[in-house]
Amino acid sequence: MTNEHGKAGYDAIVVGGSYAGLAATMQLVRARRRVLVLDAGERRNRFAATSHGFLGQDGRPPADIAAQGRREVEAYPTLSWQEDLAVLAEKQGDAFCVASASGKRFVAHTLILASGVIDELPDIDGLAERWGRSVFHCPYCHGYELDQGRIGVLAVGPVSMHHALMLPDWGQVTLLTNASFTPDAAQRAALAQRGVTVEACAVARIVEHAVVELTDGRRLAFAGLFTASRTHVANPLPAQLGCAFDEGPMGRYIRTDETRETSVQSVFACGDVARTAGNVAFAVGDGAMAGVGAHRRLMFGRG
Known part of the structure; x- marks a missing residue:
């Protein structure tokens, strides 16, 4: 114009x-x-x-x-x-x-x-439809509402260490490495110091509100999940x-x-x-x- x-x-x-x-x-x-x-x-x-x-x-x-x-x-x-x-x-x-x-x-x-x-979201069955609802990226935006419940971090690479080390201030954290990231000894020590549990079994899908089904058949229920897009x-x-x-x-x-x-x-x-x-x-x-x-x-x- x-x-x-x-x-x-x-x-x-x-x-x-x-x-x-x-x-x-x-x-x-x-x-x-x-x-x-x-x-x-x-x-x-x-x-x-x-x-x-x-x-x-x-x-x-x-x-x-x-x-x-x-x-x-x-x-x-x-x-x-x-x-x-x-x-x-x-x-x-x-x-x-x-x-x-x-x-x-x-x-x-x-x-x-x-x-x-x-x-661009991780290619995990069930994640996209829960994005912004029970799967998040920003702890400051959504962490408080999880009421100090169980929180899962879906790893996409080394950047997921940042999420895993931050989120214990908002709840009980499990880092799901999902074949995307393997913490070294120093990183495992840092995670342990923050009370983070490491789960190495691969993720099959996400169902219900924020239930992670692993490839070995176990189901882990969380108040919410975090991942890095x-x-x-x-x-x-x-x-x-x-x-x-x-x-x-x-x-x-x-x-x-x-x-x-x-x-x-x-x-x-x-x-x-x-x-x-x-x-x-x-x-x-x-x-x-x-x-x-x-x-x-x-x-x-x-x-």
Whole structure:
């Protein structure tokens, strides 16, 4: 979208209308900047019934938090919202052009990438349908509600040591190595010191709420399970624009500076797409910083 003089129609395009994108948008519309949000409508935590650990919103359904955020930013007259998927972005002079799946094109001086990540889950029968319900990735988000019960950690590799050593603060932990990871002597000692039991038999499937059936026929019942997903940036725009990436323990994420600006000037990134791990509170904080960073870039130039 351009005006009759061919200049950018927006000060900023925010790709992704979830928590990080909403927080970034709020800073910009309150600075009376023209902002377009392009949102495909798929939040990463859409499977979870409640969200925890976000001050002032603890225990609320994630969809309700996002809906409230959208209502709040839509109260500002400089906001435009398109329910559409951004599929292509390119630099055009001192602006950026973004094309959507519906064939529309929009132009802005700055971009904020907040489209999140896709979780690649361990290939265990019964896990995917329990993701966000009785199988989790973040102890801070879901550990307290397990009421100090039995907790299983489904190993995917050495990164699962982190889960296994953290989770005893929330319950009685069993590390299910599942042929994905074999702790060495030092690691076994660290696990034992934290009271973690190690189960080496392979997992056949997950049934009921959080019952793990092992290949030897045993059934282990847990209050909840934790595992680490492999994450992938959900949108092709960062790669198209040439943004630099860093490699984290769960997958690649966009490299940013302290203002959340990427390696491409005037392109910012926030939320799960630009950090190794996250939750709603982190996403909102990152988004607020990205919005402020984009506003500073708009004010003080792109030179």
